[in-house]
Amino acid sequence: MAGFPVSLTDLDKFAVEDGIVYQPVSTIVSEIIRDLSPMMQQDGFTFPYTEEEVVTSSEQDSFVELQVLSADSNPMWGCQNKAEPPQFRPVYSPDGYSSDQDVCIPTENTFEAQSRGYRPDEYDSDGMTASGSESPTSSRSGSTSSDEDEDYVPLEISDDEEEAEDDDPSLKWSCRYNPSGFHTRVSPSVSKRRHGQPILWKFLHEMLMDPRYSKHIYWTNQSKGMFKFSSEHKEEIARLWGEKKGNRCVMTYQKMARSLRNYSNQKRYLVKVKRKLQYQFLTDQHMARA
DNA sequence: CGTGAGGGGAAACGAA
DNA sequence: ATTCGTTTCCCCTCAC
Numbered sequence: 001m002a003g004f005p006v007s008l009t010d011l012d013k014f015a016v017e018d019g020i021v022y023q024p025v026s027t028i029v030s031e032i033i034r035d036l037s038p039m040m041q042q043d044g045f046t047f048p049y050t051e052e053e054v055v056t057s058s059e060q061d062s063f064v065e066l067q068v069l070s071a072d073s074n075p076m077w078g079c080q081n082k083a084e085p086p087q088f089r090p091v092y093s094p095d096g097y098s099s100d101q102d103v104c105i106p107t108e109n110t111f112e113a114q115s116r117g118y119r120p121d122e123y124d125s126d127g128m129t130a131s132g133s134e135s136p137t138s139s140r141s142g143s144t145s146s147d148e149d150e151d152y153v154p155l156e157i158s159d160d161e162e163e164a165e166d167d168d169p170s171l172k173w174s175c176r177y178n179p180s181g182f183h184t185r186v187s188p189s190v191s192k193r194r195h196g197q198p199i200l201w202k203f204l205h206e207m208l209m210d211p212r213y214s215k216h217i218y219w220t221n222q223s224k225g226m227f228k229f230s231s232e233h234k235e236e237i238a239r240l241w242g243e244k245k246g247n248r249c250v251m252t253y254q255k256m257a258r259s260l261r262n263y264s265n266q267k268r269y270l271v272k273v274k275r276k277l278q279y280q281f282l283t284d285q286h287m288a289r290a
Numbered sequence: 291c292g293t294g295a296g297g298g299g300a301a302a303c304g305a306a
Numbered sequence: 307a308t309t310c311g312t313t314t315c316c317c318c319t320c321a322c
Contacts, residue, residue, distance in 0.1 A: 197305065200312075231294090247313075254295085259312055261297065276295070 198244045200259050201269040201281070207237060225281030226273060229253070234277060 207213045208227055216233035220226045229237060234253040242251025260279060264272040270281045 197311085242313095245312085249314080251313085255313060255315090257296080258298085258314080262312075265298080272296080 198241075200241065200256070201263060203241055203244060204237075204270075205281070207240075213237070220275075220278060225270070227279060227281075228275075229277040231277060 204217065204227070207217045208219060216230050216237045218228060218230070220228045238251045238253040238256040241256055242249070245251070260270065261272065263269045264279075267282065270279050272278075273280050
């Protein structure tokens with residue numbers, strides 16, 4: 001088990017120790033931040049970036065997820081929204097802050113570096129133990145308060161995934177728009193096959209983030225990805241989904257819910273909550289391992 | 291009993 | 307032709 005999150009400088013160091021020639025992660029992250037900052041600011045988020053405030057967490061070999069931490073922001077979500085109290089903060093991951101971006105890695109070098117995975121053997125379940133490295137706990141605790149950490153669940157890496165490493169260099173994990181930090185990874189086959197097509201869970205997430213539909217669909221516990229359809233307006237959401245897909249027939253909530261139950265049954269993307277009209281996006285930790 | 295919601299089997303559909 | 311993510315239909319259960 002690797003200990004996450006780890007600092008960018010440590011990732012760089014271990015990658016070098018592994019003999020990987022690549023563009024330093026810290027550089028890549030800086031580029032990502034530079035690209036994302038204007039869009040984040042448009043959404044009312046500040047980005048108090050310093051190197052100490054950026055860490056990564058990941059469970060897939062081929063992917064490193066970026067989180068931004070700062071003293072005045074929620075430790076789980078990172079960024080400070082100027083307009084709202086800090087109960088929810090998106091994770092700005094290397095997905096890219098774009099709904100149509102399937103593969104987020106900007107350069108070939110970056111992609112190769114990520115495919116190798118930043119999980120040095122010196123890591124264990126107690127966290128980072130590599131010599132001379134900063135503890136991941138301390139890298140976070142320096143800028144966070146413990147009482148806000150209860151929702152934070154470090155991602156874990158299974159032995160299966162360890163063994164799968166480097167099986168096929170062409171099989172990279174791509175990722176999709178995910179400002180809430182739920183479900184950031186999509187298998188390559190899915191990514192290719194669904195490229196450009198509307199995806200239901202993604203559509204619902206967009207609805208959730210759109211204030212125009214706050215009466216139709218809304219978060220019941222955003223930090224846990226739980227949301228609810230309005231009983232009054234659920235059919236409207238379904239209709240919009242049908243329109244977006246260009247279905248011949250009018251989409252109904254009943255039919256849309258059937259699709260959501262498929263997600264739920266397969267433990268993909270989201271599950272049904274035992275409450276009326278409520279569902280919950282799955283975190284990476286809870287995603288079924290295909 | 292009626293209604294609304296949850297649940298799931300099975301087949302069909304359409305894009306890649 | 308195949309795969310995958312739905313879509314559609316239909317029937318059942320359950321709670322209110």
